[in-house]
Amino acid sequence: MSRIFSLIKKELLAAFKDKKIRFSLLLPPIIQFFLFTFAATLDVKNVPIGILNQDHGTKGFELVRRFAGAKTFHRNIYFLQSEKEIASFIDEQKGIMVLSINEHFSRDLLAGKQADLQLIFDGRKSNTAQIVSLYASEIIHQFNVDILTSAGMFVENAAIIPRVWFNPNLYYYWYNIPCLVVVLAMVICLVITTQSIAREREMGTFDQLLVSPLLPFEILVGKVVPGIFVGLFEGLLMLGIGTWILGVPFTGSFFLYTLSLFVFVTSISGVGLFISSLSATQQQAMLGAFVFMLPSILLSGFATPIDNMPKFFQILTYLIPLKYMLIISKGLFLKAMSAKIVFYNLWPLVIISIGNFSGAILLFRNRIQ
Amino acid sequence: MRESRVRRIKALVLKETIQILRDPSTLLITVVLPLMLIVIYGSGVSLDIKHLKVGLVLEDTSPDARDFANSMIHSPFFEVTSAYHRHSMDERLIDGSIAGMIVIPSYYTRAKKTFGKIAPIQLIADGSEANTASFVINYVTGAFANFLIQEALAAGGVGEKPIIEVKPRFWYNEQLESRFYILSGSLAITITLIGAMLTALVVAREWERGTMESLLSTPVTSFELVIGKVIPYFILGMISMALCVAITVFCYGVPFRGSLLLLTLVSAVFLLCSLGLGLMISTIAKSQVLAYQITLMVGFLPAYILSGFLFEILSMPMWIQAITTFIPAKYFVQSLQTLFLVGNVWSLIFYDMAVIALIGSIFFIITALKTARRIP
Numbered sequence: 001m002s003r004i005f006s007l008i009k010k011e012l013l014a015a016f017k018d019k020k021i022r023f024s025l026l027l028p029p030i031i032q033f034f035l036f037t038f039a040a041t042l043d044v045k046n047v048p049i050g051i052l053n054q055d056h057g058t059k060g061f062e063l064v065r066r067f068a069g070a071k072t073f074h075r076n077i078y079f080l081q082s083e084k085e086i087a088s089f090i091d092e093q094k095g096i097m098v099l100s101i102n103e104h105f106s107r108d109l110l111a112g113k114q115a116d117l118q119l120i121f122d123g124r125k126s127n128t129a130q131i132v133s134l135y136a137s138e139i140i141h142q143f144n145v146d147i148l149t150s151a152g153m154f155v156e157n158a159a160i161i162p163r164v165w166f167n168p169n170l171y172y173y174w175y176n177i178p179c180l181v182v183v184l185a186m187v188i189c190l191v192i193t194t195q196s197i198a199r200e201r202e203m204g205t206f207d208q209l210l211v212s213p214l215l216p217f218e219i220l221v222g223k224v225v226p227g228i229f230v231g232l233f234e235g236l237l238m239l240g241i242g243t244w245i246l247g248v249p250f251t252g253s254f255f256l257y258t259l260s261l262f263v264f265v266t267s268i269s270g271v272g273l274f275i276s277s278l279s280a281t282q283q284q285a286m287l288g289a290f291v292f293m294l295p296s297i298l299l300s301g302f303a304t305p306i307d308n309m310p311k312f313f314q315i316l317t318y319l320i321p322l323k324y325m326l327i328i329s330k331g332l333f334l335k336a337m338s339a340k341i342v343f344y345n346l347w348p349l350v351i352i353s354i355g356n357f358s359g360a361i362l363l364f365r366n367r368i369q
Numbered sequence: 370m371r372e373s374r375v376r377r378i379k380a381l382v383l384k385e386t387i388q389i390l391r392d393p394s395t396l397l398i399t400v401v402l403p404l405m406l407i408v409i410y411g412s413g414v415s416l417d418i419k420h421l422k423v424g425l426v427l428e429d430t431s432p433d434a435r436d437f438a439n440s441m442i443h444s445p446f447f448e449v450t451s452a453y454h455r456h457s458m459d460e461r462l463i464d465g466s467i468a469g470m471i472v473i474p475s476y477y478t479r480a481k482k483t484f485g486k487i488a489p490i491q492l493i494a495d496g497s498e499a500n501t502a503s504f505v506i507n508y509v510t511g512a513f514a515n516f517l518i519q520e521a522l523a524a525g526g527v528g529e530k531p532i533i534e535v536k537p538r539f540w541y542n543e544q545l546e547s548r549f550y551i552l553s554g555s556l557a558i559t560i561t562l563i564g565a566m567l568t569a570l571v572v573a574r575e576w577e578r579g580t581m582e583s584l585l586s587t588p589v590t591s592f593e594l595v596i597g598k599v600i601p602y603f604i605l606g607m608i609s610m611a612l613c614v615a616i617t618v619f620c621y622g623v624p625f626r627g628s629l630l631l632l633t634l635v636s637a638v639f640l641l642c643s644l645g646l647g648l649m650i651s652t653i654a655k656s657q658v659l660a661y662q663i664t665l666m667v668g669f670l671p672a673y674i675l676s677g678f679l680f681e682i683l684s685m686p687m688w689i690q691a692i693t694t695f696i697p698a699k700y701f702v703q704s705l706q707t708l709f710l711v712g713n714v715w716s717l718i719f720y721d722m723a724v725i726a727l728i729g730s731i732f733f734i735i736t737a738l739k740t741a742r743r744i745p
Contacts, residue, residue: 024662032670039674039689042416042500047683090540091714093703096683115533123542124550124706127416128681133537134507141514144532148521157481158488160513162506165462167496175499187665195658282657283570284394290566291402295409303679304414305501307422307468313413327465334497335463344464 003214007222015192015226025192025230029184033238036180037246041172044131048076048095052086057106059115063143067099072135090122097121097132109147166334174249177242178333179302181235182264182325186296189231189265190289193272196223198285201276216364220357224269231265232258242333252332256342260332260349264325267349270356271321277363296322321352377589381597388571389601398567399609403559407613410555411621416547420448421505424458424470427451431478437490440516441471446508462495469494469505541626541710549624552617553709554678554702558669559613560636561698563606564643565650565668566661572598572651573660591740595733599644606640607633617709627708631718635708638722639701642729643668646697648736672698678706697725 016022051067053060067073078095080086086098100118108115119136121129167174200206209219236258243250250257271292279285297303299313300322306314317323324345331337389395425438430453442449450467452458458470472491480488492509494502518532542549575581584594614632617623625632646668654660674680675689676698682690693699700721707714 020656020659024659028662028666031666035670035689036674039685040680041684042680043503043684044681045684047681091707091711092717109533117533117535119535119537121537121539123539123545124710125681126539126542126545126547126550128684129539130545131503131507133539134511137511137535137537138507138514140533140535141511141518144518145514148518148532157486158477158490158513158517160492160510161489162492162494162510164494164496164502164506167499167502170496170499170502172499175497178497191658191662195661199658279394281392281394283392283574284397286570286657286661287394287397287402287566291397291405294402295405298409298414304416305468305498307420308415309413313409330497331463331465337463341464 004218004221007214007218008225011196011222011226012229015196015230025188026234029188029234029238030241032184033180033241037173037176040176042127043172044128044135045072046076047072047097047128047132048078049073049132050078050080050086050089050095050098052080052083052098052100054103055101055105056103057110059106059109060101063101063105063117063140064099066139066143067136070135070139072132086120090120093122093124095122096125096128097136099136173246174334175330177238177246177248178329179326181238181242182261182322182329183297183300183302184238185231185235185261185265186268186322186325187293188234189227189268190272190293191286192230193224193227193269194276194279194285194289195282196226197273197276198279198282201280202282216361220273220361220364224266224273227269227272228262228265231268232262235261235265248333250333251336252342253339256339257329257332260325260328260342260346263346263349263353264321267321267353267356270353270360273360274356274363277360296320299323300326302326318348319352321349324348373588374593378593378597378600381589381593382600385597385601389605395567395605399563399605400612402562403609403613404616406555406559407552407616407621410551411548411617414548414551416551419446421446421469421501421508422448422450422467423505423509424461424467425449425451426455426458426470426472427453428455428475429473429477433478433481434473436520437473437513437516441509441512444512446512462493465495465498467495468498468501469509471509548621549710550706551679552621552623553705554676556610556613556617556636556705557639557676557678557698557701558672560606560610560640560701561643561668561672563609564602564640565647566664567605568598568602568644568647569651569654569660569664569668570657571602572648573654573657576651576655577657591737594740595648595736598648599641602644602647603637603640606644607637610636610640623709625709626712628713631713632705632708635701635704635718635722635725638725638729639697642697642725642732645729645732645736649732649739652736652739671696675699676702678702695728697728700724 051064053064068077078089080089080098086100089095089098098120100120102116105115105117117140119133121133123129164170197206200209239250239257242248272289275288275292276285279288299309299317300320301317306317306323327345328337328342331341425441427434427438438451441447455470455472458467461467462470470493472493474489474491477488477490480486490513492506494505496502539545575584585591618625647664650663651660654663675693675696677693682693682699704718704721707717
């Protein structure tokens, strides 16, 4: 037992003794945390739009006024003079949308005919365009309803009353923070674990460890402790920043959160061990970690919902530890998730950990004999 | 003098090429990683909402309520699970198996038929998925608004009603395929990885192992050294870029409407800029772990989050928008999306290229200064 402790002590010293490294372990995650929190948003606000109003009647003017009055657009409206300007306006990305009102718009409406309205979007940014088109059609829909009502033929007698649970004001950062806590804990834990073995191997000190009386199992335990320790510490630190400074509610059980985070970083350090047991140099280990990290983040449901993915990728996501932890993290932050659902998402992580650790031990055994 | 300079550079390039070919991690980052990224971005990741999972609670089972329920069930945008009691849906919302629920209350029909009353339908969205939640709200509200208008028109006789018909057109991407712009933008990430990360790691390793000092003690000047490093990785990056473009266009059917020459030119400028970044980082960091961390911080992550390829820059807070001005990937993404989907918009692309070149030359100047100072 004392052997393991002295090994752990040595590993912790090796990981944190260099001042530059210590700095690089603490600072980047915090910067990333703040940057990501506010930058990684799929929200749409303040997008510039163009309006080409060729109609000289009252209806066209009224519609323009409604667009100008809308919260999403009001600060950023450009008035175009002719149809020729539309192409360059969109092409050079001066705006995401052009509302084009033709010259007989008012005439058609007053004559009781159907009037056409053209909306042109920049399809290069299809997500933004789609959201803006929803806003625009809401304005136009209301305009329609008012026209029909004033014609005395339509009474809106039913309505959807939307409410958002868990995040009533739909703040994007309430979603980002529970995700980032976990993503960044994963990144840091993986970097530390993968580089610790590869570095020793590159420098040749790993062989010295192997000829010591330590068992392979003990060496591996010593190697994963710093990563687990830092991952857990930084995860909880960011949880503190998120809840106390940025004001995201934490409604679940803190004990369950810590436990889940521990199981999660353990499973990640298992992955780290596995990668470093396959690689001969630091460079290979780090790039290997990267090859694991990138799809993990992209397919975990953080960037885009898993439900949008094709079946094959949905099945693939069962192998991604981050996926389970994201569900738990969001649940415990915002939804006061019950222990039952937490454990339901936790056991796959235990299985993944066991798989990776046994794989890594086998690989090391083979290398020694 | 001149000849020996060329000879020395040739020798350096040869040495570097041999090292590149010998190390399997180069293959990993120039072929495997870009391919993986393209497959994930092309097939896996999608922002197109096609099957929103929603729960529908019918506390009212009258024909009126059923009409709306049916219009939801038949909509291609929703995947509806029906129930008659709301508590069975609560848990599904918490464990995330539905994104929202629509409750048609038991008094819906009665309220609708009472004059002066507005019948409510409750829509509850899961706010822990902020983006999906706003889609759920917008789509359901929109679907319901359409339903009401259809109903009113049907009740009041057909056609000839003064009503505005909206004709939305999504230029350059009529089907609104998000993979079109995600894939073209993701090339910027690939190039950043090869240019900045690979170079940073390789050069940092030379510093860490002390081979850089031995190189500097030879007659090779630091200028020749930089050129010797840049050339092989430049070629490697361009090959990888060509591979990615080919797959993007031929396998994923993303249109390419600009000129190939212009694309090559922009890519070359951006690749050089990334190489400059990689060299600068490794010269400052000297250790591989540190170089890796810094490249992630200032190279990869900005290319991923701040370049506007996935997240809209205009929606970011002002201080972050200000930071994006200095991110070369932002300009490259803009050029790529334009060249792929729009065509040659000269003014835009030349502007982008100029900015990238400017930022890149700053990286090279810093590298040169740092290396020169080290020699004595």
